[in-house]
Amino acid sequence: MSVIEVSHLTRDYGHGKGVFDLSMEINAGEVFGFLGPNGAGKTTTIRHLMGFIRPRSGFCTIEGRDCWRQAAEIQRNLGYIPGEITFFEEMNGAEYLRFLQRYRGMPDAGRTAELVERFELTLRGKIKKMSKGMKQKIGIVAAFMHDPDILILDEPTSGLDPLMQNRFIELIQEEKARGKTILMSSHMFEEVERTCDRIGMIRAGKLVALDSTEALRQQYLKSYTVTLDDQEQAADFARDFGGKQEGCRVTVSARQTLEEIFLRYYGGDV
Amino acid sequence: MVNRTLYFRELRGSWKLLVIFAGVLTMYITMIIWMYDPKMAEAMEQFEQLMPELMAAVGMTRTEDSLISFMSSYLYGMILLVFPMVYTIIRAHGLVARYVDRGSMAALLAAPVKRTSICLTQLSVLVTGVLLLMGYATVLELAAAGALFPGELDVAALLRLNSGLLALQLFLAGFCFFCSCLFDDARYSLAAGAGVPVLMYLMQMLANMGGKLENFRYLTVFSLFQTQSLIQGEGAGWLGTGVLLVGAVLLAGAAVVVFFRRDLPV
Numbered sequence: 001m002s003v004i005e006v007s008h009l010t011r012d013y014g015h016g017k018g019v020f021d022l023s024m025e026i027n028a029g030e031v032f033g034f035l036g037p038n039g040a041g042k043t044t045t046i047r048h049l050m051g052f053i054r055p056r057s058g059f060c061t062i063e064g065r066d067c068w069r070q071a072a073e074i075q076r077n078l079g080y081i082p083g084e085i086t087f088f089e090e091m092n093g094a095e096y097l098r099f100l101q102r103y104r105g106m107p108d109a110g111r112t113a114e115l116v117e118r119f120e121l122t123l124r125g126k127i128k129k130m131s132k133g134m135k136q137k138i139g140i141v142a143a144f145m146h147d148p149d150i151l152i153l154d155e156p157t158s159g160l161d162p163l164m165q166n167r168f169i170e171l172i173q174e175e176k177a178r179g180k181t182i183l184m185s186s187h188m189f190e191e192v193e194r195t196c197d198r199i200g201m202i203r204a205g206k207l208v209a210l211d212s213t214e215a216l217r218q219q220y221l222k223s224y225t226v227t228l229d230d231q232e233q234a235a236d237f238a239r240d241f242g243g244k245q246e247g248c249r250v251t252v253s254a255r256q257t258l259e260e261i262f263l264r265y266y267g268g269d270v
Numbered sequence: 271m272v273n274r275t276l277y278f279r280e281l282r283g284s285w286k287l288l289v290i291f292a293g294v295l296t297m298y299i300t301m302i303i304w305m306y307d308p309k310m311a312e313a314m315e316q317f318e319q320l321m322p323e324l325m326a327a328v329g330m331t332r333t334e335d336s337l338i339s340f341m342s343s344y345l346y347g348m349i350l351l352v353f354p355m356v357y358t359i360i361r362a363h364g365l366v367a368r369y370v371d372r373g374s375m376a377a378l379l380a381a382p383v384k385r386t387s388i389c390l391t392q393l394s395v396l397v398t399g400v401l402l403l404m405g406y407a408t409v410l411e412l413a414a415a416g417a418l419f420p421g422e423l424d425v426a427a428l429l430r431l432n433s434g435l436l437a438l439q440l441f442l443a444g445f446c447f448f449c450s451c452l453f454d455d456a457r458y459s460l461a462a463g464a465g466v467p468v469l470m471y472l473m474q475m476l477a478n479m480g481g482k483l484e485n486f487r488y489l490t491v492f493s494l495f496q497t498q499s500l501i502q503g504e505g506a507g508w509l510g511t512g513v514l515l516v517g518a519v520l521l522a523g524a525a526v527v528v529f530f531r532r533d534l535p536v
Contacts, residue, residue: 052379053533076382082536086373090283102275104381142377 003028003150003181008058009048019044019205021058026183026198031176033196033213034185037266041205042185043083046154049183050080062150079143083154083185085135093123093130093138100142115141118171119164132159140168144175151175153184157191169194189259199258201265208265213258220261225251272391273383280395284361288399291357292406298349299407303414306340306422314344327475329497337415337422342431342497345411347478351471351492354403354439359464361399362446365392366529367459376536389529393447393522400443404436430500434507437514438495442467444521451529491517 002025009022019041026032036042047053048060051071060067062074087096097112116123119137127135136159143151157165165188172182172195186192192199192213199216201209209216227249228234238245243252305314318325325331329347366389369375378388408428415423449463474492476483487493494514499507 047535050376050380052376052536054531071379072382072384072387075380078380080376080380082373082376082380084373087377088279088374099275099279100377100381103273103378103383 001028002026003030004032004049004060004062004183006045006049006058006060009045009055009060010057011044011048011053011055013044016204017041017044019048019202022202022205022207023058024200024207024210026181028181029176029179030198031172031182031184031196033192033199034183034202035187035192035199035262036185036202040202042202043154044205045202046083046152046183046185049152051075077148077150079146079148079151079153081136081139081143081151081153081156083158085139087127087135087138089128090126092126093121093134096127096138097123097141097145101145104146106146110145111147112141112145115144118167133161133164136160137164140171144171149180151180151182151184153182155185155187157186157188165191189257189262193258201262203266216261217256217258220256220264221253222256223251223253225249271387272394273387276378276383276388276391277395280365280392281398283364284395284399287357287360288402291353291403294353295349295403295407296410298353299345299410300414302341302344302349303337303411303418305344306337306419323479326478326480329478331478336424337419338424338427338431338501341411341415341428342501346431346435346495346497350407350435351438351495354400354407355442355467355471357403358396358400358439358443358446359460359467362396362443362450363456363460363463365396366447366450367453367456367463370454370534370536371456371459373536375534379534379536385530386526389451389526393525396443396447397440400436400439404432404439408432424501427501427503430503430507431497434495434497434500434511434514437511437518438492440518441491441494441514441521444518444525448521448525448528451525451532454535 004026006022006024009019012018012020017039022041022045034042034045044053048055049062049067051067051074054068062078065074067074088099091099097109097116101109101112115121119140121137121141122134127138130138136157140156143153143156157168160168169191172184172191175182176195182195184192184196196213198212199209200207211219226237228237229248231245231248234245234248234250237243238250241250241252243250314330318331330343366375369378379385411428411432412423412425445467446463449466450459453459453462470490470492473486473490477485477487477490477493491514494510496507496510499505500511501507
């Protein structure tokens with residue numbers, strides 16, 4: 001069953017910017033990776049899903065609700081990390097999270113304490129003075145604090161150090177195991193490879209690839225067969241390079257990383 | 271409809287500014303009332319004779335010798351018009367347009383709170399600030415007049431005057447809030463939200479100078495605040511006040527509708 005549905009979404013900003021006849025569905029319990037170069041339309045799509053902007057044609061729904069008309073109802077069960085995090089800068093971290101808790105009408109602090117500990121977040125000090133990474137961590141806590149079933153994450157690990165990126169990937173994997181539906185845009189191929197079931201690639205506002213992570217890789221699987229002098233060498237070669245031996249012949253497959261596949265699609269514009 | 275958490279947080283955000291403006295009003299109101307002294311009045315009359323146009327422009331022309339008309343000349347021509355207006359301009363801009371421009375509106379929208387509710391909350395914060403300033407000014411005027419010139423002030427006339435002033439300030443608040451909700455770019459919100467009221471005040475100044483310039487009063491909402499009529503309790507004063515109030519409500523309504531329907535690039 002699809003939880004997030006984008007249907008023939010079109011929004012033309014002129015100069016080839018925007019999204020054009022974009023359709024995709026994200027199923028319950030799925031982690032969906034949304035890839036594309038800057039300006040391809042990822043954030044525009046996400047703004048439509050969040051109900052910030054009205055589709056000029058087409059529509060999008062979350063849990064069957066229209067993203068524009070029923071935004072507030074959708075938000076009850078949704079967590080969001082914006083691409084560019086800006087908060088009420090004169091508050092400190094703790095004040096901000098407490099404000100959000102009450103503003104959202106949460107009965108208690110939810111997962112706040114656990115997440116703050118997990119990401120080693122320092123809540124003292126004004127948000128204005130915080131580093132990009134620290135602001136990003138606050139954004140993560142704000143998106144997960146109410147334990148929503150649906151998550152829309154726009155480049156969630158930008159600004160995080162590798163250790164924290166890893167903790168974030170672990171969090172996503174846990175949430176996936178708990179059955180959450182997640183849409184994640186990213187430039188970090190490793191995090192997408194480690195978490196996403198399916199991937200949609202967008203270019204100039206159009207979807208150019210939409211498939212499971214595994215299928216995308218299979219599609220670009222290259223095999224080489226080499227013939228060696230004798231069977232013994234062939235056996236060694238097969239062991240060292242993980243190939244299949246048939247007499248003196250060994251077939252090895254080169255799996256491309258997602259990054260290489262991505263670069264194939266975007267060639268010139270990245 | 272109003273989100274209490276947001277309301278109180280924004281009220282806290284208005285606090286500093288309110289204190290500053292209340293301070294400025296305190297200084298002027300007490301000073302002007304204290305000057306209602308035959309000797310000081312003579313000094314003001316000399317000013318009037320020296321620069322009649324300038325004094326007229328800021329409404330400082332005397333009609334009769336009562337404390338209320340003295341106050342209406344020296345407080346209600348500029349000080350009580352301009353200072354609350356500046357507060358309104360700053361705050362209206364900060365409550366919506368600045369958040370949209372900076373992107374922090376996204377944090378407010380990414381919650382189960384309706385847009386209408388966000389907008390009405392911010393509007394109530396703005397209106398609360400205006401009410402607090404006007405309420406404070408009224409109490410201070412009554413206190414200062416009561417302390418310095420007991421029994422001299424026509425309290426009913428003052429209240430009529432201040433209800434007209436409140437209507438004017440609410441109209442300006444409605445206009446500034448509408449601009450704040452309308453534009454994507456904070457610069458445009460500020461240019462329109464501050465520019466138009468300031469221009470209107472300048473027109474009022476020209477109109478005050480009399481002669482042919484008086485026709486400028488048809489181009490400014492400030493002329494709907496008719497101090498003389500309100501002091502006398504005449505119909506024209508109430509009519510102006512009513513028009514301003516209706517305008518304020520229409521502008522506020524338009525602001526909410528615009529904010530509800532528009533794209534927010536956050």
